[in-house]
Amino acid sequence: MKFVLLSACCLALFAAAGCGSSSSRGASSDDSVLTTSVKTPSNTVDPGPAEANTTWMMLYSDSGTNSEPPQTLYGAFGRKQNDDEAEIASELVADSSCSMRLPEDSKHTDSGKPIEEQARILLRGVGPGLDLVAVPTTADYVSVAVFPTGSGTCTRPGDSGLIVAANVYGNTATIYGMVDDRVRSVDVIADGRTHRAKLGENGFSAALPSGAQEHLDKLVLHKADGSKAEFPLG
Numbered sequence: 001m002k003f004v005l006l007s008a009c010c011l012a013l014f015a016a017a018g019c020g021s022s023s024s025r026g027a028s029s030d031d032s033v034l035t036t037s038v039k040t041p042s043n044t045v046d047p048g049p050a051e052a053n054t055t056w057m058m059l060y061s062d063s064g065t066n067s068e069p070p071q072t073l074y075g076a077f078g079r080k081q082n083d084d085e086a087e088i089a090s091e092l093v094a095d096s097s098c099s100m101r102l103p104e105d106s107k108h109t110d111s112g113k114p115i116e117e118q119a120r121i122l123l124r125g126v127g128p129g130l131d132l133v134a135v136p137t138t139a140d141y142v143s144v145a146v147f148p149t150g151s152g153t154c155t156r157p158g159d160s161g162l163i164v165a166a167n168v169y170g171n172t173a174t175i176y177g178m179v180d181d182r183v184r185s186v187d188v189i190a191d192g193r194t195h196r197a198k199l200g201e202n203g204f205s206a207a208l209p210s211g212a213q214e215h216l217d218k219l220v221l222h223k224a225d226g227s228k229a230e231f232p233l234g
Helices: 049-055 082-096
Strands: 002-006 012-016 033-036 060-061 120-127 128-135 142-145 152-155 163-169 172-178 185-188 193-196 203-208 216-223 227-234
Touching: 082 120, 082 142, 120 142, 120 172, 120 203, 128 203, 142 163, 142 172, 152 163, 152 185, 185 203, 193 203
Parallel strands: none
Antiparallel strands: 002 012, 002 060, 033 152, 060 163, 120 128, 128 142, 142 152, 163 172, 172 203, 185 193, 185 216, 216 227
16 A cells, blocks of 8 residues: 655655555556545635645555445444435535546546445544545545545545545644544554544544654554554655
8 A cells, every 4th residue: 555645845655554464456556546635715814824724735545455345344334324414415525536527548447426325424623623524435435535624535445444644734734534443543653653543433533743744654553352553654
C-alpha cells in the first residue's frame, strides 16, 4: 500500500506496508485512487484564516488489498441510516470523490456509484463544525471525507479495513480514516510521539500539533484480540 501527501505546492510520497495478511482483490499494481480536495470558503473578514484555508492536503492509499466488501468490514454500513445521515446523503454522494467524472483515457479503475442510502456519519467533531463521513460504492470502493468543508478520498480498504487521509490547516493536521470492526483504538505516531486518535463508528481522527505532519512515522491499530498492526507512513 502506498500513501501520498498532496498540497498546492508540493507532492511527497510515503511508501507504506501493512503488517498481517489479507487476500488480494487482484488489483493491478498501477491502480490509482480517485481523490479530491475541497478548500474552505475564503474569509474576507479575517485574512489570516483565509490564507490558512488554502493549504488543505490529503493522504491516501492508491491500491486497496482487502477482499471483503465494505458492508462486511464496517458495521457502520450494516445499520439503518439515521435522520441526520439521510438529510445529507444526497450532498455526500454529489461531492464524493467516487462521483468524479473521468476522461475516457483515464487510468483510474472504475470505482462504482456511491450508494446514497448507505451514507454514514462516522465521527462528529473532527474539527470546528466538521464531521467524518463515508459512503460505499457499488464496486466496493469507499469515499471518506471531512464534511462539509474538508477533503476526501475514494479507495478500496486495505489491511484491517484501513483507509487513511489527512487535512492540513496552516501548520497543523488532522489525520483521519476508517478501520474495520476488530480495531479498538488507533495511535498516530509522529516525530516519535504517540497521539491517540478519536475512534467513532469505524472512523478515526487525530489532531496533530504544529509541524508534526512533516514527521509522520506510522499508524498503530490495536485490535480486540490484543494484537496490533503497524502501518509505516514514512
